[in-house]
Amino acid sequence: MDKIERITALHRILQAARYPVTVKRLQEELGCSRATVYRDLAYLRDALMAPIEGDGEAGFRYQAGENERFELPGLWLSSEELYALLAAQQLLVRTGGGVLSGALAPLQKRIEGLLADHASVSQWPVERVRVIPHRGRKLDEASFRVVATTVLERRQLGFEYRARSTDERTRRLVSPQRITHYRDNWYLDAWDHERNALRSFAVDRIGQARALDAAATDVPDDQLNQHLASSYGIFSGEPKGWATIVFSAKAARWVADEQWHSRQQGRYLADGRYELKLPYSVSRELLMDILHYGADAEIVEPAVLREQAKSLLELALSNYARG
Structure with a gap:
């Protein structure tokens, strides 16, 4: 059991205890030495501000009334969960063409810090997570941010779209529904107000994107799924x-x-x-x-x-x- 798993188990034991828990019992429950139990208790009390009371003779517990209120701080995961999260974070950064790296940087530092803390290393070797983008297209970060913002804030979006098949430029007014990462590229699923229909747009072909004040029109999930997932490929529509x-x-x-x-x-x-x-x-x-x-x-x-x-x-x- 590693440090993070021991701290989590220790918290659960103390949280459920009605009476002080002896150090001997904690050793048995956690599968560690007496010295390790004291170090984990000190870490839980001093670093995580747990309301621990007691001593080595009578045992330890959370202060009365605090055991149900105190919770471990966020992002308290096992080593396996942290490894998976770090790998997923690297995947997002490296396949997003740098678009998401700024937004995810604080999360990456937090994950690496937790890994280094319980693994007793100064720096985690993230270069061992290897992601090779395949046929990803260049993306304008400013346009991507505007598109993502309107999707999440449920606002209408105006932009110029240059179709790849015809190279024709058109002005579009849409209500964004979803943003999709598909085959190393980003696509916007939206309700096109002029055409009165659902359309999918390659974000790398979107230019002069501007978020509008008008609220986006929401398309029901079942209608979205029927249109966007019913046929093969990203530009699906009703099956023919x-x-x-x-x-x-x-x-x-x-x-x-x-x-x-x-x-x-x-x-x-x-x-x-x-x-x-x-x-x-x-x-x-x-x-x-x-x-x-x-x-x-x-x-x-x-x-x-x-x-x-x-x-x-x-x-x-x-x-x-x-x-």
């Missing part, structure tokens, strides 16, 4: 159909363990291949993921999706036909 893809026996070893969509249906075929079915609305992202597997993936249904994949492959092949 189901796609059936068959993967080779070799690719099946990967695909069978992958979660492409919450409503997906998968099964092994008799010859070792793997069949995957899932709903989709906008085909472009699904096609990109299927083509990623090259000759190890074949679209069976629907016919229109199969033809789209065939056309993309023919165009790609034509690039190598010249010269």
